[in-house]
Structures are given as structure tokens and as C-alpha cells.
Amino acid sequence: MTDRTTGSHPHGAGPERAGRDESSVRGSTEPPSLPLFGPGSQFHAFFDDPRWALAVVRATVLEAAHPQIGAALIANSTFVAHPWRRLRNTLLSLRRMFGADEQVRQREAARLNRLHARLSGVDERNRPYDAMDPEIRAWVVATLFESTVTMCRLSGQPLDQATMERLYTEFQAFLAVLGDRAGHLPPTLREFWPYYDRVVEEELENTEALRIILYRLFDHLPAPPLLGDLPTVWAAGRALAGPVLGAITVASLPEPFRRRAGLPEIPGARTLTQGAYLAMGLARFLPDGWIQGQAMADLLSLPPDSDDPRARTLAALRDRTKRAGALLRLLSPLAAEPDPAEEGRPVQRSAGEFFDEVLDQTGDGYLDWPDLAAMAREVSGRLDLDEPEETRLYDAYAHWWRELQAALDTDGDGRISRHEYAAAVPSLAGPALIRVAEVLFDVTDADGDRTIDAEEYRALFRTGFRRELADVDGACSRGAFVRDFLCFMSGRRRSTAYDPLLAEA
Known part of the structure; x- marks a missing residue:
């Protein structure tokens, strides 16, 4: 034993x-x-x-x-x-x-x-x-x-x-x-x-x-x-x-x-x-409340550009660290590798980057149903959806998967490889993806007023409302929300809202 x-x-x-x-x-x-x-x-x-x-x-x-x-x-x-x-x-x-x-x-x-x-x-x-x-x-x-x-x-x-x-x-x-x-x-x-x-x-x-x-x-x-x-x-x-x-x-x-x-x-x-x-x-032996597991996990999950006060405090500390590092590199006799974080991330993603960072949610090198189900699962968890909203969201993603599979699975193995996706360089804004965006808007619009207000926006994205999206009395209309989602998913543009939702670790 x-x-x-x-x-x-x-x-x-x-x-x-x-x-x-x-x-x-x-x-x-x-x-x-x-x-x-x-x-x-x-x-x-x-x-x-x-x-x-x-x-x-x-x-x-x-x-x-x-x-x-x-x-x-x-x-x-x-x-x-x-x-x-x-x-x-x-x-x-x-x-x-x-x-x-x-x-x-x-x-x-x-x-x-x-x-x-x-x-x-x-x-x-x-x-x-x-x-x-x-x-x-x-x-x-x-x-x-x-x-x-x-x-x-x-x-x-x-x-x-x-x-x-x-x-x-x-x-x-x-x-x-x-x-x-x-x-x-x-x-x-x-x-x-x-x-x-x-x-x-x-x-x-x-x-x-x-x-x-x-x-x-x-x-x-x-x-x-x-x-x-x-x-x-x-x-x-x-x-x-x-x-x-x-x-x-x-x-x-x-x-x-x-x-x-x-x-x-x-x-x-x-x-x-x-x-x-x-x-x-x-x-x-630390005082009560100093260590809280959920609070620590929430903190680590905050993107660097979050409007959360904790993220802003740590961003200031990171800036000081970067300045100190830059000074050390000036004093160093050896050339240092450039820091990708200091160079900034490009607005555009390549097709391969988009596949790796967004579509391949399970990290196995392929796109198949579990990857899109993971997206639906993450949104459902963030919004704490009940039936039937959760099922509507899963069904929309399932329809999108069938559309992607029919268009991109060239070898018929039931999944889409990185090569198959990148070779086709598709525009993903087909009817099924538009339906995903519409259902995502519906389940985020908790009060059913056909707009996304600041509170509903934060429930999904965990960050402050993007004012450039506000086109109806300080709120986000269905059309603006759908356009932003499609721009991210088909235009492969990085997004301060959707990257933390679908691409961050």
C-alpha cells in the first residue's frame, strides 16, 4: 500500500x-x-x-x-x-x-x-x-x-x-x-x-x-x-x-x-x-484577505491595456522596468535582442497567426468542432448563460463549423489544417459567421433593448466600453457590434476587446 x-x-x-x-x-x-x-x-x-x-x-x-x-x-x-x-x-x-x-x-x-x-x-x-x-x-x-x-x-x-x-x-x-x-x-x-x-x-x-x-x-x-x-x-x-x-x-x-x-x-x-x-x-500567517485564489486568477487574466486599476498600477511598474532594461542595454557591451513588447504588435495578423492564436483553441494544430465549441463555452461562461441562450450560441457555432468544413477541408479528414486554412486565405464573413455575430449580440444584450450598454459590454469583455462603437445614445447597436465582430474574425485585425476573449492564454 x-x-x-x-x-x-x-x-x-x-x-x-x-x-x-x-x-x-x-x-x-x-x-x-x-x-x-x-x-x-x-x-x-x-x-x-x-x-x-x-x-x-x-x-x-x-x-x-x-x-x-x-x-x-x-x-x-x-x-x-x-x-x-x-x-x-x-x-x-x-x-x-x-x-x-x-x-x-x-x-x-x-x-x-x-x-x-x-x-x-x-x-x-x-x-x-x-x-x-x-x-x-x-x-x-x-x-x-x-x-x-x-x-x-x-x-x-x-x-x-x-x-x-x-x-x-x-x-x-x-x-x-x-x-x-x-x-x-x-x-x-x-x-x-x-x-x-x-x-x-x-x-x-x-x-x-x-x-x-x-x-x-x-x-x-x-x-x-x-x-x-x-x-x-x-x-x-x-x-x-x-x-x-x-x-x-x-x-x-x-x-x-x-x-x-x-x-x-x-x-x-x-x-x-x-x-x-x-x-x-x-x-x-498572513492577514486574512491578503491571498484570494479567484482574485489572483482574475488579476493574471487582465490584459495589459485593461481599464482595471490593478492593471494600470502594474502597467506603470512594467514601464519602469522597461526603462531600466533599456538603460542596462545602453551600458552593455553586447547587443541585446529586441524586445517584441517594445516594438509593438502589428495591427494585422497573417492567416497563420490568426489560425494559431484564435481558431486553434485546443492547440493541436487543427481546426475542428472542439475549437469552435471552446469559443462558445468561453462566451457562455462569461455571460453565465442559461438555456436556451446557451444552446442558441452553440448551434450558431456548429452551423459555422459545417460551413468552414465544407469550404476548407480539402483532404476530407474531418478537420482543417493550418496549411488548408492559410492556402485558401478565405473571407470568413459568410452567412454562418454573421449568424454567430447576431446570436452573440442577442445573448450579450441581457435586457433585450437591442443595444449593448457599458455594463453588458463589460460582462462579455471584462473591460470598459469602447466609445467608438457607441452609435445609439451612447450604446452599441446591433449593426456596430456585428461589424466589429466580423472585422476581427474575417479581417484578422487585432482587437482590444476580442483578443482577450478568444486569443489570450
């Missing part, structure tokens, strides 16, 4: 197994009146804990190692091309699900179920996957729970048995809100550990999604939007932090899986892992 404290294989059950069994025999000691969600819940105390960032990465790797989840990630997820967007949306979803507002929780659960119902197919070995499979959804919840327990243990603050029981009950309640039947996640903590060990030892694989996370994503992680104009600084930091984060993640994984998957055993990695968790755990 794996020792989750050190990752070693003990000679007996060990104190960890004994403690787990003892707790389960006693049963939960928490009074039933304690809340399962919102302030007062055990999960609420962890959400803004910096250690949880490492725990979420670890849980994501364990999810990606499941062949069904790994296949769904490869085929549908934007985690490679847009990892910061994916992180922010995940944290927002968890905050909605574990918050105190029951109505918000039910809306989010319905949204997640609609999202998962659209994710099914077969992997490269022709094995089916379905994101609505209750056993798969149970494994996702299991990895979050177990990684939270491991997070506390590695940082020298192991959970007592009553707290562990309470946390497990909260994660069971999370799964129940999604509507999954009881039994897919074991009913008691005592039964959970054999279930977890069985999945780890028998079902997890060295999937393509896992390899991308460990060996590509960490080493090539794109800069978050807020730091997008500091590529040199970001690349230098990533060169140091990427391998360390990868080593920490691998060392924290269950030893039977590491051995079977052939993951490298780096000398000193276990000590480094415990040190990293311990160091991040010291943040608990």
Missing part, C-alpha cells in the same frame, strides 16, 4: 493506514448542523490557501492519467493553448459550487452538466469516453479530495480524522449536487482509500494528456495576459520554475503509478516537494 506521506512502499499498513481505518470505524464526529458549503465549511478554508495551487495541479495530473479523462482533455480542452483561461474558469466554477448561495450552485451544476453532456467520443485506441460517465466524474472529485489531504500532509499539517471525514462529506455533497447517484464515490472514508488505491494501481495510464502537462505545459507555459508584454522576464522565470514544478508534481504522485508509468525518480525531489508545500503553507 502506498504511503502518501513519502511515496514509499511500507512493509506494513503503517500509521497512515491505521489512522484512516480508525477514523472510518468511529465515523464522523462532526455535528450534522455544520454547513457543507460556503463559510464554515472545511473546503472554504482551503480555497484561498496557496498550497492548494500545487494540490490542484497534482489532481489535474491524476485526472489526465485516467484514459477516459485524458482522451477528453486532448480532444476538447483548451488547457494547452489557453491554460490561464482554463485555470480561472475552474476556480470560478469551484467557487460557485462551494459558495453559500444555493441558487448559484444549482445554476452552475446545470451549466456543468450541459458542458459535460457535449463531451464524448473515442480515444486513439478506439475506446469510448463520456464526460457524463458518473464513475469518471467520481474520480475527478476523488482526486481533488485526496490531493487536498496530501497537500496538508506534505506541508506538515496533516488533517485530523474528524476534519478528513468532514471534508470527504463535503466532496460527496458536491457530487450529489451534480445529480450523480450515490455509490460511484464510496459512501465512507474507510471504503474510499481501497477504491482510490485500486484506480491508481489498475486504471491510470501514462496518457498523452499527462505527458503534455508534465513535459510540455510546464516548460512552455505561455505568459498570463497581464504579463504578455514582458516575454523575456516571463521566459527567464519559467525556465527556472517549470522544471521545479514538474519535479514537485511527479514526486507527489502515488508511487505505484510513478513506477508503472515510468516517471523519473529525481534525487532530492521528495525533500523539495515537502519543502515547497511547507513554504507555501507559511502563507497562513
